Amino acid sequence: MAAPDGWKPKILGIVCNWCSYAGADLAGSARTQYPPDIRIVRLMCTGRVDPLFIMKAFMDGADGVLVSGCHFGDCHYLEGNYKAAKRMFLLKSVLKDLGIEDKRLRMTFVSASEGAKWAKVVEDVVKTINTLGPSPIAAFSK
Amino acid sequence: MAEAKGKAKAKETKEARETKETKAPAASPAAPQKARIGVFVCHCGTNIAGSIDVKGVVEYAKTLPDVAYAEDYQYVCSTPGQKIIEKAIKEKKLTGTVVAACSPRLHEPTFRRATAEGGLNPFRFEMANIREQNAWVHMHDKESATDKAKDAVRIAVAKAALLQDLTPKSVTVEKTALVVGAGIAGMQAALDLANAGIKTYLVEKLPTIGGRMSQLDKTFPTLDCSQCILTPKMVDVGRAPNINLMTYTEVDAVEGFIGNFDVTLRKKARGVLSTDEAEAKGIVGGGCNGCGDCEPVCPVIKPNPFEMGMKPRKAIYIYHPQVVPLLYTVDFDTCIKCGLCVTACGEKKAIDLEMKDELVKLKVGTVVLALGYDIFPVEKKREWGYQQFENVVTSLEFERLICASGPTGGHLIRPSDGQTPKRVAFVLCAGSRDNTGIGKPYCSRFCCMYSLKHAHQIIEKIPGVIPYIMYMDIRSFGKMYEEFYYRIQDEGAKFIRGRVANILEDKATKNLHVYAEDTMLNRPIDLEVDMVVLAAAVQPASDTDRTRKLFGVSCSQDGWLLEAHPKLNPCGTTTAGVFVAGVCQGPKDIPDTVAQAEGAASAASIPIHIGKVELEPYFAQCIEEKCAGCGMCVNLCPYSALSLVEKEGGKKVMQVTEAKCKGCGTCGGFCPGGAIWMQHFATPQVVAQIDAFLTGGAK
Numbered sequence: 001m002a003a004p005d006g007w008k009p010k011i012l013g014i015v016c017n018w019c020s021y022a023g024a025d026l027a028g029s030a031r032t033q034y035p036p037d038i039r040i041v042r043l044m045c046t047g048r049v050d051p052l053f054i055m056k057a058f059m060d061g062a063d064g065v066l067v068s069g070c071h072f073g074d075c076h077y078l079e080g081n082y083k084a085a086k087r088m089f090l091l092k093s094v095l096k097d098l099g100i101e102d103k104r105l106r107m108t109f110v111s112a113s114e115g116a117k118w119a120k121v122v123e124d125v126v127k128t129i130n131t132l133g134p135s136p137i138a139a140f141s142k
Numbered sequence: 143m144a145e146a147k148g149k150a151k152a153k154e155t156k157e158a159r160e161t162k163e164t165k166a167p168a169a170s171p172a173a174p175q176k177a178r179i180g181v182f183v184c185h186c187g188t189n190i191a192g193s194i195d196v197k198g199v200v201e202y203a204k205t206l207p208d209v210a211y212a213e214d215y216q217y218v219c220s221t222p223g224q225k226i227i228e229k230a231i232k233e234k235k236l237t238g239t240v241v242a243a244c245s246p247r248l249h250e251p252t253f254r255r256a257t258a259e260g261g262l263n264p265f266r267f268e269m270a271n272i273r274e275q276n277a278w279v280h281m282h283d284k285e286s287a288t289d290k291a292k293d294a295v296r297i298a299v300a301k302a303a304l305l306q307d308l309t310p311k312s313v314t315v316e317k318t319a320l321v322v323g324a325g326i327a328g329m330q331a332a333l334d335l336a337n338a339g340i341k342t343y344l345v346e347k348l349p350t351i352g353g354r355m356s357q358l359d360k361t362f363p364t365l366d367c368s369q370c371i372l373t374p375k376m377v378d379v380g381r382a383p384n385i386n387l388m389t390y391t392e393v394d395a396v397e398g399f400i401g402n403f404d405v406t407l408r409k410k411a412r413g414v415l416s417t418d419e420a421e422a423k424g425i426v427g428g429g430c431n432g433c434g435d436c437e438p439v440c441p442v443i444k445p446n447p448f449e450m451g452m453k454p455r456k457a458i459y460i461y462h463p464q465v466v467p468l469l470y471t472v473d474f475d476t477c478i479k480c481g482l483c484v485t486a487c488g489e490k491k492a493i494d495l496e497m498k499d500e501l502v503k504l505k506v507g508t509v510v511l512a513l514g515y516d517i518f519p520v521e522k523k524r525e526w527g528y529q530q531f532e533n534v535v536t537s538l539e540f541e542r543l544i545c546a547s548g549p550t551g552g553h554l555i556r557p558s559d560g561q562t563p564k565r566v567a568f569v570l571c572a573g574s575r576d577n578t579g580i581g582k583p584y585c586s587r588f589c590c591m592y593s594l595k596h597a598h599q600i601i602e603k604i605p606g607v608i609p610y611i612m613y614m615d616i617r618s619f620g621k622m623y624e625e626f627y628y629r630i631q632d633e634g635a636k637f638i639r640g641r642v643a644n645i646l647e648d649k650a651t652k653n654l655h656v657y658a659e660d661t662m663l664n665r666p667i668d669l670e671v672d673m674v675v676l677a678a679a680v681q682p683a684s685d686t687d688r689t690r691k692l693f694g695v696s697c698s699q700d701g702w703l704l705e706a707h708p709k710l711n712p713c714g715t716t717t718a719g720v721f722v723a724g725v726c727q728g729p730k731d732i733p734d735t736v737a738q739a740e741g742a743a744s745a746a747s748i749p750i751h752i753g754k755v756e757l758e759p760y761f762a763q764c765i766e767e768k769c770a771g772c773g774m775c776v777n778l779c780p781y782s783a784l785s786l787v788e789k790e791g792g793k794k795v796m797q798v799t800e801a802k803c804k805g806c807g808t809c810g811g812f813c814p815g816g817a818i819w820m821q822h823f824a825t826p827q828v829v830a831q832i833d834a835f836l837t838g839g840a841k
Contacts (some may be wrong), residue, residue, distance in 0.1 A: 010836060017247075018716055019696065021703055025245045028274030036286040039293050039835045040275060042246070044760060045543055048807025060836035076694055076716060077806035078780040087811070112700040112716065119279070 009063040009129040010138075011038045013122075014053065016046045019070035019111045026115030034119040035126040038066065045069070046107075047080025056121045058095070061138040064104045064129040065089070068121065071109045081109065090116060099136055103128055177303035178210035180236040181295060182227055184218040184243035186273055191276040195288045198243065202292045205840035208303040210234050217285035219249050224256035231260030238262065238302040242270035263307035265759070265822060270298040293835055300834030302826045307427065310756040311800060315401035315749045316507035317508030322393055322689065325353020325373065327724025327739040328512035328730060329379050334743035335510075338385035340750055343504055344379065345407060346389045350465035352376055352525065353514055357448065357538060359545035359552075361732060362595040363626035369547070373464050380466040390471060392685070394501060396692045399804065400719025401755050405504045411497040413458070413472025422493060430492040432460065436483035442476050450539045452557075453549040458483045458493070460503060463547060472497075508719045508746040509693060511703060513686045513726035518573040518679035522580050526569065526676055532558040532649040533654055534674045536572075537592060544599050556673050558652040563605055563672035567656050568593045568614040569642045573679030582679045584700055587729040589677035590617045594627055596675060597635040609635045610669060610718050612642050612658055620733065638667065645674055678764045680729050693720045713742040718755070721746045745836070760822050762798050768817035769795040775809035775818060784809060 015021045021042050027034065043049065046069030054065050067088055069081040085107055092102040106125055110118045181203040185191035196214045203212035211234040215223045216243055227239055239262070241253045246269040254264035272291040279480045280287040313823040317340065321332040324346035344351070355361075358368035358378075379385055388407065397404040420429030436458045446455035448462045457477040458470050472483075472495065484493045517538055521529040528534045533556050535543070546552035556563050570593055573581035590613070597609035616637070618627040631637065640658035647654055648670075656669040682701040690697055696704040703722045706714035713721045723742035724735040747753050762775075762784070771794030776784045783802035786794050796809075796817070810820040819825075 012832060012835060021245075022247060022716075025247055025271075025274040028245070028276075028278040031278050031281065033281060034279055036276075036280045036283060036290050039290065039297060040271070041297065041828065041831045041835075043807060043828070045806040045808065047812045048820060048823060050811045050825065050828075053825075053828055053832060057832050057836060060833060064834075064838055070696075074690055077804060077808065080780075080806045083778065083808055084811070111699075112219075112696050113704055133681045135437060 007134060009037050009126060009134075011062060011064040011066060011125060011129055012057045012062045013038045013040045013066045013068065014046070014049055014124055015040055015042060016069040016076070017042055017044045018076035019074065019109075020118065022112035023110040023118040024116045026113065027118045028115075028142070031113050032119040034122045037126050038044070038122050039127075045077045045080035046084035047075075047076065047077060049084050049087070050092075051087050054091060054113035058100060058104070058135060059139050061135065062140060063132070063135045066121070066125050066126060066141075067105070067107045068110050068118075069107070071111055074111060101132055103132060104135060168607060173680045175237060177208040177238060178234065178236050179208050179238045179299050179302045180227070180230045180234060181206075181209055181212040181216040181240045181242065181299065182218050182223075182230075183212070183272075183291075183295070184223070184241065185214060186217045186243060186277075187216065190243070190273050190277045191280050193284055193287045194272060194291045195284065198288055198462045199272075199291045199295060202840075203295050203299070206296055206299050206838075209299055210236060214799045218243055219252050221456050224252070224259070227253065227256040228260035228582075230444075231257065231262055236260070236262065238266040238268070238305055240268050240270060240295065240298045240302050242272045242291060242298070244273040245269075245271050245275070248382055263293060265308040266302070268298045268302040268305065270294040287683050287769060292665040296838050297831045300830040300838060301827050304824075305822070308759040308821055309511070310393055311761075312754050313401045313801070314754050315507050315752070316403075317750055317753075318343065318504070318506045319508050319510065319746055320345065320392045320403070320405055320504065320506040321510045321512060322512055323347075323353070323512035323724070323726070324351035324379070324387070324389070325512060325514045325724065326355045326375070326509070327514070327726075327735045329355070329375050330736050330739035331510045331512060331723050331743040331746070332385050333375070333378060333382060334740055335747055336382045338743070338747045338751075339384070340589045340747055341384055341386070343386045343388060343506065345391050345393065346463060347392050349412065349469065349471040350461040350462070350463075350467070351379055351387065351389060352466070355539055355732065356464070359541050359548075360599065361514060362591045362597055363620075365595070369464060376464065376466040385468065388502070389467060389469075391502075393689055393692055398505075399757070400717075400749060401507050403506050403509060403582045403719065405506060405509075407502045407504065409502055411472075411474060411499050411501040413474065413477070413493060413495055413497050413546070414466065414470045415492050415494060416469055420490075425491045428489070428491045430469050431490065433490075434460075435488075436470060436493060437487045439482040441482065442478060442479060444473070444476050447569045449542050449549050449785065450536075452539065489626040504558070507750045508721065510721045510739075510746050511689065511691055511693065511695065511715075511726060512723040512742075513703070514683045515729070516683050518582060518681045519572050520676050520678040523573060523576075525644045526572065526642065526674070527645045527647065527654070528676055531645070531652070531654060531674075532556075533563075533647075533652055533672065534645060534676065536598065536676050536678045537589065538678070540596055540675045544596070544603070552603075552605060556652070561672070564604070564606060565608050565610070565671040566600055566675060567612055567654070567669060567671040568596060568675045568677060569645075569656070570611065570677045571641065571674055571679075572676035575614065576679070582681060582700060584729065585617065586677075586679045588731040589618070589679075591620070591623055591626070591731065593675070593677050594630045595619070597630050598633060601633050601635065603734055610656075610671065611635055611637045612656065613637065613639055614641055620731065638662075638669070640667070675768050680725065682726060693717055695720055695722070698728070702726065713738060713745045719746075719749060758805065758822075760807075760820065761800045761803045762805070762807070762809050763819040763821060764796045764798060765817045765819050766795045768815050770815050770817070771795055772814070778808050778812055780806070780808065
């Protein structure tokens with residue numbers, strides 16, 4: 001779908017407190033600039049991410065959702081990120097079945113020391129969503 | 143003890159039940175009274191106000207549902223800023239507060255306190271990060287940054303309106319500490335903790351304490367003999383009544399949290415009994431006294447790692463002559479179990495070749511990690527010829543060669559022919575400050591200084607010798623370091639500024655040709671020398687990654703342990719109660735290492751002296767009327783905090799043991815019935831944030 005003029009993507013970022021949120025803070029301290037099209041909800045661990053949160057975001061009209069946690073083996077709670085990754089993998093196939101491009105959901109792993117990587121991830125996600133254009137659900141709900 | 147514990151547990155379970163009965167999370171989270179939220183937007187000087195229209199954000203906040211008051215202030219974290227929050231809570235009868243400012247990782251505790259001072263429960267506070275994750279990353283787009291700040295405030299208000307009163311859980315702190323690694327950092331930390339009256343377990347993977355420092359000859363810039371200043375500390379550690387020293391031991395498993403870490407140690411089979419262990423086994427007057435009768439009879443000869451492989455070692459050995467504790471060790475990887483040592487040991491019966499690893503369990507309140515470092519395998523930089531040419535050595539090999547207790551008795555010789563070198567090139571940044579992907583991008587911080595010291599040592603020992611220092615920059619940043627640099631210049635060392643491109647060997651003489659560009663004279667050079675010393679980079683010790691994961695400590699991009707904050711909490715880590723000291727946190731010299739170790743020991747002693755810590759009450763709770771008793775969550779919990787219990791009428795429901803729950807929410811993210819209420823991150827609270835972002839707006 002072609003993006004209408006002046007359209008700005010609405011992207012939800014759900015990040016864990018220990019790695020990705022801290023990585024995003026580090027990008028800030030380092031003044032690494034990245035696109036402003038993401039809004040962050042902080043949870044303690046990506047293991048907390050109920051797939052329904054993501055479905056709710058898409059139903060509400062989100063154009064993309066980024067879930068970001070610790071690297072495998074680095075989870076503050078041992079294995080929450082493994083469980084989240086598994087759930088996101090399954091959720092992607094559900095999204096596809098519903099006619100939502102699965103690229104609209106992305107899971108990444110950004111550690112507390114990877115400020116530059118966080119900026120890169122957001123840049124990538126924004127780029128992907130800009131290419132895909134508005135979410136089919138957003139258009140449907142209007 | 144066990145009975146007391148049992149009672150405590152019973153009490154906890156009872157409390158948990160009572161908690162559930164009295165303030166069971168309602169299926170509908172609607173707050174009893176209408177929410178009245180106060181919003182406080184911080185300018186942070188120009189940090190925020192420079193990129194965000196702060197006044198605009200305040201005006202926008204006033205239009206939001208549930209917002210009863212909104213104001214901006216230059217520095218909300220200042221005392222007057224906090225007073226504004228307290229005053230507004232009282233005067234405007236607020237039910238919750240939102241501060242839009244920096245990261246909650248920085249000031250959440252500050253504003254929680256201010257909220258509590260105003261008379262609200264501190265958990266009725268939510269923070270909107272408009273600095274680190276907004277103003278600082280969108281510095282040239284004020285309009286978008288302001289829009290983003292408005293959204294962040296809206297999201298935070300939506301959550302604040304649904305927040306509930308919570309009480310932090312207070313747990314008692316075990317009055318013992320664990321220090322992992324007994325190099326100079328770990329020894330200093332253990333001594334400080336022990337001297338502060340705390341029972342301290344000091345665990346070291348090698349058979350002796352002392353670490354890397356015991357391999358060094360002299361220390362810069364004072365030229366103190368390393369062993370001379372180290373051994374008194376080693377002896378102190380060995381004698382300190384409050385230190386329980388466990389050498390040849392590794393950490394095997396860690397459970398629990400600050401105040402109550404359950405640590406399992408693997409005491410590796412040493413093959414030798416100490417006098418105490420022998421006595422415990424009823425061998426009167428037996429056990430190893432370090433006499434050394436066993437060593438000469440051992441037929442196995444292997445390279446000695448303490449001497450960087452330049453001296454032989456038997457399969458039964460002491461690590462070096464000044465070991466603490468003075469105990470022999472059997473290297474079971476090379477021992478052929480011929481039993482000659484057992485015969486030589488005789489009546490002392492100290493040697494047991496059938497000894498097995500032993501697991502020891504400890505309970506400690508806090509932990510200091512002092513895991514040390516390894517030398518970068520500089521042979522990976524093939525252009526410098528290490529391990530290809532005999533006369534190219536690393537600086538740690540040089541330390542052993544120049545040390546009086548080393549393999550050559552302190553006479554520096556060329557490995558190829560045993561001759562005394564007259565021209566020695568010291569190649570700095572050998573693997574450090576290397577962006578090729580082979581070496582390390584960081585500065586190893588102490589190589590400049592020890593190379594200057596090496597130059598001094600050869601000038602002192604070998605008449606007519608010329609040391610060439612091949613450098614990029616000389617980083618002599620410490621106290622009296624610059625003065626030491628001038629001294630070495632005056633003593634006649636030659637300084638050539640240029641990174642060494644290539645080293646080749648003259649096959650006939652085994653001399654080396656060092657090729658570089660002299661960037662001072664702007665010309666290429668071909669320098670013939672007798673010997674090359676590579677100041678190799680340092681890297682995290684081989685087991686750092688394994689050990690840090692056991693304690694849940696994060697690492698920096700280059701593998702060093704990540705401090706909680708580089709400036710404000712340099713000894714803390716992402717795991718409460720676990721602290722770092724020494725090079726494992728990043729390259730540093732001995733003075734800095736000892737200083738950090740004292741800092742880490744001090745930090746680790748605080749919770750122990752206070753005797754209790756408060757844990758954030760982000761526990762899972764079961765909404766019993768929604769729970770189907772499927773038990774899926776029980777298996778998901780990484781801490782075994784959940785169990786199924788049978789209620790009256792036979793209904794099974796999940797029950798949370800709060801003492802074990804760490805609040806990750808993995809159960810809450812899965813529960814198909816939505817029956818798990820994650821305190822402070824409950825589903826309705828998170829959904830309200832999502833809704834506020836995507837569909838929310840002005841009243």
